Structure formats: C-alpha cells, structure tokens
Amino acid sequence: MTMARYEQIAGDLREAILRGEYPIGAQLPSEAELATRYEAARGTIRQAVALLASEGLVGSRQGARRIVLGGERSQSFAELHSFAQWARSMGYRASGTVLASRRRPCSPSEAVRLSVEPGDEVLTVLRLRRLDGEPVLVERTVYAGWIAPAVEKLDPACESVTQELYEAVGLVFAYGEHLIDAVAAGAEDARLLGVRRGSPLLRQRRTTTSQEGRPVECSDDRYRAGSVVFSIRNSTSANPLVRRAGD
Amino acid sequence: MTMARYEQIAGDLREAILRGEYPIGAQLPSEAELATRYEAARGTIRQAVALLASEGLVGSRQGARRIVLGGERSQSFAELHSFAQWARSMGYRASGTVLASRRRPCSPSEAVRLSVEPGDEVLTVLRLRRLDGEPVLVERTVYAGWIAPAVEKLDPACESVTQELYEAVGLVFAYGEHLIDAVAAGAEDARLLGVRRGSPLLRQRRTTTSQEGRPVECSDDRYRAGSVVFSIRNSTSANPLVRRAGD
DNA sequence: TAAGCGAACTTGTACAAACAAGCCAGACCT
DNA sequence: AGGTCTGGCTTGTTTGTACAAGTTCGCTTA
Known part of the structure; x- marks a missing residue:
C-alpha cells in the first residue's frame, strides 16, 4: 500500500497536530520551511495542507501563516x-x-x-x-x-x-x-x-x-435520540453543509 | 470584484451543469480539451474542477472521464x-x-x-x-x-x-x-x-x-421538526461528515 | 507617542513539463 | 462468440518558476 507523497506529508502533519505539537490556535510552519523539511516542492506541500484544510484541521488566509483549528480524527x-x-x-x-x-x-x-x-x-x-x-x-x-x-x-x-x-x-x-x-x-x-x-x-x-x-x-x-451525533467542519473556502427548507 | 481565473472557469462549468448542458451521469470534457477551450494551463483547469468536486457536483477516478453527480446550487x-x-x-x-x-x-x-x-x-x-x-x-x-x-x-x-x-x-x-x-x-x-x-x-x-x-x-x-433539513454531499476523496457516538 | 510607511515574509494564482497509473475500446486470437 | 491484450486517452502526482496579493512588524516621521 503505497501512498502519494503529499498524503504521507499530510498524515505526518495530522499526527503532529493530534499529538499536540501544534496546539489549537498555533501557527503551522510556512510552506517554504515544510518544503525544506520534507524535501518536496512547494506544490506538493500545498496539496498536503489543502487536504488538512478540507478536513477542517487547519485554516488559512493569504499573507498570514496557516493556523491550527481543530484536533480530532476525521473518518473515512x-x-x-x-x-x-x-x-x-x-x-x-x-x-x-x-x-x-x-x-x-x-x-x-x-x-x-x-x-x-x-x-x-x-x-x-x-x-x-x-x-x-x-x-x-x-x-x-x-x-x-x-x-x-x-x-x-x-x-x-x-x-x-x-x-x-x-x-x-x-x-x-x-x-x-x-x-x-x-x-x-x-x-x-x-x-x-x-x-x-x-x-x-x-x-x-x-x-x-x-x-x-x-x-x-x-x-x-x-x-x-442520543445514540449518535453528526459532526461537520466547514469554512468560507469549503462549505459542504447546506441548510434547506423542510418539506 | 475580480475573480481568479479558475473560479471563473468553475463558475462557467457549474452554470453549464445546472443548465442541463451536462446532465447527471454525463461525462465532462477532458482536462486537455477544457484547457484548450479556456486557453488555460492544465493546472488551472484542475483547480476549477477540484472546486466543483468539493461541492459534490462532479466526481472523478483516475483514468476515466469526470462524471456529473448532482445538479443543485451550493450555499456560501x-x-x-x-x-x-x-x-x-x-x-x-x-x-x-x-x-x-x-x-x-x-x-x-x-x-x-x-x-x-x-x-x-x-x-x-x-x-x-x-x-x-x-x-x-x-x-x-x-x-x-x-x-x-x-x-x-x-x-x-x-x-x-x-x-x-x-x-x-x-x-x-x-x-x-x-x-x-x-x-x-x-x-x-x-x-x-x-x-x-x-x-x-x-x-x-x-x-x-x-x-x-x-x-x-x-x-x-x-x-x-419539518422546518429545515441539513444537506451534505460527500465522497471517498472528500468526506466532511462524521458520525459520532452520542453522549 | 502615535500614525504611517515600507520591506520581508507568506499564501494565492498561473504556467509549463514530465512521468505514473488507471480506464476503455477496438483489434486480435482461440 | 467470447475472451484477451494492447495502445491511446485521461486523470493523478511531482517538480520548477514567476508574479500577485495580503499580513506582519519594525522603523521612520510628524
């Protein structure tokens, strides 16, 4: 089972976040620094963090360092x-x-x-x-x-x-x-x-x-009631949740 | 209000899908063809269709043409x-x-x-x-x-x-x-x-x-009850919805 | 002291190129 | 007729480069 490079990197960062190495509210290293650390191109790093962003684990805004939003395993x-x-x-x-x-x-x-x-x-x-x-x-x-x-x-x-x-x-x-x-x-x-x-x-x-x-x-x-709860993370850039009028 | 090129392309494709030009189950043009049509690099096209995929509008598998999954406007x-x-x-x-x-x-x-x-x-x-x-x-x-x-x-x-x-x-x-x-x-x-x-x-x-x-x-x-319904689209590659045990 | 400015840093967008991996249909063979 | 195989097509991954746009923070200036 071989994984794509960006998935490995994403997995590594995800673990680090869940481990508390990057606590909630903290900044992630810059793309340039991660690229050096993992010996990968910036594009690959961007794919990795984009994956984490789609999970709601990190957020980003242009110009500012990425921030850690949540800490919790997402399901497949x-x-x-x-x-x-x-x-x-x-x-x-x-x-x-x-x-x-x-x-x-x-x-x-x-x-x-x-x-x-x-x-x-x-x-x-x-x-x-x-x-x-x-x-x-x-x-x-x-x-x-x-x-x-x-x-x-x-x-x-x-x-x-x-x-x-x-x-x-x-x-x-x-x-x-x-x-x-x-x-x-x-x-x-x-x-x-x-x-x-x-x-x-x-x-x-x-x-x-x-x-x-x-x-x-x-x-x-x-x-x-009380047996299960559904959980969704969303953001301005990724909003999978939609509210609709009832029948 | 100027939009990124990939967002314009995504918007164009989204409209075409919602208009019924690409009905549910149909294939989208290949990345190469879209790149020619919009005079953009393949990477830009990929960003556009990735956006549509994150909205649950289209799906993709390596090797096969992209398919249209749904037709419905997603909320901001x-x-x-x-x-x-x-x-x-x-x-x-x-x-x-x-x-x-x-x-x-x-x-x-x-x-x-x-x-x-x-x-x-x-x-x-x-x-x-x-x-x-x-x-x-x-x-x-x-x-x-x-x-x-x-x-x-x-x-x-x-x-x-x-x-x-x-x-x-x-x-x-x-x-x-x-x-x-x-x-x-x-x-x-x-x-x-x-x-x-x-x-x-x-x-x-x-x-x-x-x-x-x-x-x-x-x-x-x-x-x-009955006044609103929440709606979520997901896929193997993008799963924002999580089921958790109740309290 | 406080406002303003600017330089360095960081993320966003776009292009180009190459190869890997999976899919599909038509050709071919049994 | 039916199964197999191959070659072309399509998406996935990775690298590299360049510039645009927004943030941050220290320095200058009024």
Whole structure:
C-alpha cells in the first residue's frame, strides 16, 4: 500500500497536530520551511495542507501563516457509510438483523433518486441495527434493481453490508448525499427501538452512488435520540453543509 | 470584484451543469480539451474542477472521464451561518427577537469551546427566529467576552447578527464546527415554538471562529421538526461528515 | 507617542513539463 | 462468440518558476 507523497506529508502533519505539537490556535510552519523539511516542492506541500484544510484541521488566509483549528480524527467515507465499520473503529460491537425484504415496483420519487425508470423493480429492506446489543437504528433501504440479486444473497444477520457487497461483486460506494432532520417515532420505529411513539429520532436520508456515478441505494435511517451525533467542519473556502427548507 | 481565473472557469462549468448542458451521469470534457477551450494551463483547469468536486457536483477516478453527480446550487458559508441571509436567498421573510441577554462567568465546558479561561465573563443570548412570521428556531448563543460589547449594542429585533457585526466591528465568521442531533422539546422550547413538550426538534450545536482562528460564539440552535433539513454531499476523496457516538 | 510607511515574509494564482497509473475500446486470437 | 491484450486517452502526482496579493512588524516621521 503505497501512498502519494503529499498524503504521507499530510498524515505526518495530522499526527503532529493530534499529538499536540501544534496546539489549537498555533501557527503551522510556512510552506517554504515544510518544503525544506520534507524535501518536496512547494506544490506538493500545498496539496498536503489543502487536504488538512478540507478536513477542517487547519485554516488559512493569504499573507498570514496557516493556523491550527481543530484536533480530532476525521473518518473515512467507508467509516461513515458502513455502520459496522464505524462501530468497530469506535470500539463498539455492532450487530444487525434483516426484518423484511421484498421486491416491488418503485415509486416515481424513488425512480428519480435512483435514476431508474418509474415502475422498475427495486428491492426494499428493513434492518434493525444494534450497538452492544442495544437497538439504535432502523434502516429502510431501497436498492436499485441491478444490485438486488447480490443483496438478497447476503446473510440476514450480515454485519457489514458494504464490505460483503464489495467482496461479492466488487461494488464500491463512492459518493453520497445526505439529508438530516428530526422526526417523531412512528409505531413501527417505536416498537423496534424500544422508545415511546412520538419520541424524537434523528433521521438521515441518504442516496449512495457507485464509482461510476450510478445510484445504488437510497435509505431512510432513524437513530434513537442520543445514540449518535453528526459532526461537520466547514469554512468560507469549503462549505459542504447546506441548510434547506423542510418539506 | 475580480475573480481568479479558475473560479471563473468553475463558475462557467457549474452554470453549464445546472443548465442541463451536462446532465447527471454525463461525462465532462477532458482536462486537455477544457484547457484548450479556456486557453488555460492544465493546472488551472484542475483547480476549477477540484472546486466543483468539493461541492459534490462532479466526481472523478483516475483514468476515466469526470462524471456529473448532482445538479443543485451550493450555499456560501455566510448563507449557512446567517439565518437571515439564508432566509432571504430562499425567498422567505425572516424576523427575530432577543428574549434574554445577560453576562455571566462561563462554565468549564464553555471555556474549552471558546478557548478562554474558566470563569471569564461571557454573554448569553436567547433568540427566537421566525420564518414568514412562524416561530421556527430557538437560539441559545454564548459569545466570548471580547465581542460582547458589540453584540449588546445590536438592535434586539436585528435581522442579521452576522451582517451587523461585520459592519460594526469588521468581524468575519470564517470557520465553524457543527454537531447535529435530535432532542425532545423542553418546556421553554415548547412554549416558544408552539409545539408540545417532548416533540422532536433538530438540534445544531455550533462553534464559530473568526478569520484569525479565535472562537467567537457557540450556540445551541433548535429547529421545529419539518422546518429545515441539513444537506451534505460527500465522497471517498472528500468526506466532511462524521458520525459520532452520542453522549 | 502615535500614525504611517515600507520591506520581508507568506499564501494565492498561473504556467509549463514530465512521468505514473488507471480506464476503455477496438483489434486480435482461440 | 467470447475472451484477451494492447495502445491511446485521461486523470493523478511531482517538480520548477514567476508574479500577485495580503499580513506582519519594525522603523521612520510628524
């Protein structure tokens, strides 16, 4: 596993920041100095610090030294996407169960989100996920028809759907869009999560896309309040977070 | 207002995508072709498309043409940060009222978040925000002591705190960290928002920092369910969204 | 003393060149 | 017909150079 030079340098600086060598508010060495230290061109150094900036770890303004903004490890796309991988990296034990799985023609809105023809067959799956045995998340996922056979072959108690799909058919989840809001627990949500009906849930509706840009699944995930928090860093130069009006 | 060449090119391509010239799933022209068309170096083109990629508009893999992922305008940092500016750009009429405002020594946890000494004086403000007259958001903000005088001078019915602070003291919000989850409405929340106690609210806890990296404010914002949704685009190469375990 | 100026430093933008690595389609072979 | 392979295309990485633009800080000057 060989990494690009700028990724190595970024990793080195990230560690130094997390280690406290450059505390929050402190200045990073200048690009020129880093270039000397790492024996790399300035362009390479710029790529490295740009990576850290995109993680929200450092900030910069023209003319002034770069400053350290935060100190906290950022997750990979895989860790965010895969509940199991995330749980494992956090030291939790994740489990899950498929409660229902069936094929049906898709609705017009699903057709748009999955870029398929209205009425095309899709696969809907209802999963309950647990952290250390505690039910935490209800997942209602709609898979595009072309991936349905691979999904149906999975073990119902399969831990990481993401990983199994990669190993089975080489599918890689590469892009995602997420809509986050709060909803009241419905009857089914309440029963599965063991909370009262109407109690608050954190809802994440997501659409995931393969490397080739083909939508694979869209999902309505509901977390029991207090079980997870989403965290986003942004800045004037990198603002991935958008606020939108509700339905 | 002169823009960098790569920003002009990015803007041009963004418009073309939003106009439907490059529909979702289509391929973008190659870097070489764009370089010829815009009479720019390949590096400049790469900066332009990197900008679009960071917005989640296009995706790329080594060896294959870039593909169009999404079509939708992304907001500026200011639009996300300032409730009033966001509302205006969406065509809503925003109003707000300061319900309480007082100075007090900060708690240990606030001291950490604002990078001040424990016990230093801070300013807490309780605001109710409305969209088209409907109460939508309860804001509980803690301002660092050094900015408190400027905040206290503001009109209690002031629409855009962000804009007023910029005009008054030249303060620019530049970096932010956001924690998003769901909570049940407390007694005060319920009364102010006109919902039942215990009903779901979308909570956004944020810390905002100035250009120089100095924390300015941290805030606990609670939206009535259904009024707003947060949206995030991410990918394997740019993942600003992080899932964390709840308290 | 305080305002103003300027020089040195630092990041931002742009161009050019070269090679590496991955993708794709058409040609070729079995 | 179907699989394989290769050559051309496209994006990724790295170096080097030059200038533009903003910040910082010490020095000069009123």
